[in-house]
Amino acid sequence: MRIAAIAAAALLAVLLCGCSDTAISEENSVGSNYSSYDTENKDISCEELALLAIDSGVFPDMVKVTEQALLDTVMDFSRYGIDEFSVYQQAISVELSEIVIVHSKQPDEAEAALTQRREALIKQYSFYPEQKESAENSVVFSLDGYSVLIAAKEPSAAVEAVKAKISDLSAKKE
Numbered sequence: 243m244r245i246a247a248i249a250a251a252a253l254l255a256v257l258l259c260g261c262s263d264t265a266i267s268e269e270n271s272v273g274s275n276y277s278s279y280d281t282e283n284k285d286i287s288c289e290e291l292a293l294l295a296i297d298s299g300v301f302p303d304m305v306k307v308t309e310q311a312l313l314d315t316v317m318d319f320s321r322y323g324i325d326e327f328s329v330y331q332q333a334i335s336v337e338l339s340e341i342v343i344v345h346s347k348q349p350d351e352a353e354a355a356l357t358q359r360r361e362a363l364i365k366q367y368s369f370y371p372e373q374k375e376s377a378e379n380s381v382v383f384s385l386d387g388y389s390v391l392i393a394a395k396e397p398s399a400a401v402e403a404v405k406a407k408i409s410d411l412s413a414k415k416e
Contacts, residue, residue: 285411288328288343295341299400303333317355323347338376340393352389356382386412
């Protein structure tokens with residue numbers, strides 16, 4: 243019994259360490275998910291937009307997704323000319339909350355991939371009323387090279403904040 247408890251605690255520790263920023267590899271197979279973006283064409287990183295969304299909306303504790311196996315369940319980040327991305331999901335929680343922001347040379351295709359992710363979330367959580375509502379309320383959009391998925395019970399404030407920031411930056415470029 244004691245050995246089983248120790249094994250369970252060790253497994254939990256390994257799983258939680260996989261979500262921490264200390265486990266981040268600066269470079270992964272599709273490039274850095276930090277700030278490897280082209281600064282001549284953008285004035286804000288996907289990471290900054292994701293944090294803006296989190297600060298603007300009502301979200302549970304969110305963690306940055308860095309494990310390649312988890313990122314692969316979201317979308318294929320090696321496609322669509324993606325030069326930067328940021329992914330946040332709820333920490334251990336009964337709520338469904340997810341923020342995915344990518345900057346790419348093919349935003350329509352990236353938006354289509356995020357729409358597929360939204361549909362997968364709706365299907366995955368269709369039997370859980372609270373999560374189903376969050377999945378169905380999720381929003382996908384593209385604006386000025388960014389493609390965004392915000393899944394939350396009430397995503398509107400986060401969506402509006404991200405759209406406003408991107409629009410403001412676009413207006414300053416002109």
